[in-house]
Amino acid sequence: xxxxxVALLLGVARPHPPAAYVSVGxxxxxxxxxxxxxxxxxxxxxxxxxxxxxxxRGSTVRVVLAFEPTQVQVSVAGRRQLVSTRNDELSWRATRxxxxxxxxxxxxxxxxxxxxLIVR
Numbered sequence: 123x124x125x126x127x128v129a130l131l132l133g134v135a136r137p138h139p140p141a142a143y144v145s146v147g148x149x150x151x152x153x154x155x156x157x158x159x160x161x162x163x164x165x166x167x168x169x170x171x172x173x174x175x176x177x178x179r180g181s182t183v184r185v186v187l188a189f190e191p192t193q194v195q196v197s198v199a200g201r202r203q204l205v206s207t208r209n210d211e212l213s214w215r216a217t218r219x220x221x222x223x224x225x226x227x228x229x230x231x232x233x234x235x236x237x238x239l240i241v242r
Contacts, residue, residue: 137161139233140188142224146177146216153185153224153235160231171237177216179241185212185224193227198239216241 139158143150154169177183185196187210194212196203199220206213212224222237 137163137230139165139231142185142187142226142233142235144175144222144237144239145184145186146175146181149175151175151237153222153237156223156234156236158231158233160233169236171221174238174240175222176240176242179216181216182213183216183239185235186210187212187226189226189228189230191226191228193225195225197223 137160139155139160141155142153144153145151151173154171155165156168157166158164175183190210191207191212194205194207196205196212196214199218201218203214216239219239219241222235222239224235226233226235
């Protein structure tokens with residue numbers, strides 16, 4: 123009885139990468155996690171983004187993280203974006219469609235998020 127309880131507690135105590143979502147207007151779309159190292163654990167689920175984010179050209183794309191990054195890099199369609207950061211929020215102007223890759227680093231580790239942006 124003690125061994126299963128210890129295993130359960132260890133599983134709960136292990137850190138997992140925090141979720142993030144993209145917000146354009148009133149819609150929110152969760153980002154998929156491609157790879158991560160958070161605390162003492164790492165993983166590379168290579169999750170495919172299943173939902174698209176739709177934005178008008180020139181509108182502001184916002185990403186809300188569940189942590190405050192110390193470093194961040196955002197690419198859309200393989201091109202780096204000029205990003206504003208404020209606490210746990212990132213933002214940039216929608217200028218192109220394509221895959222979104224966000225490399226976010228904090229004192230607890232890093233997470234690479236992926237998604238797809240459709241600009242019209």
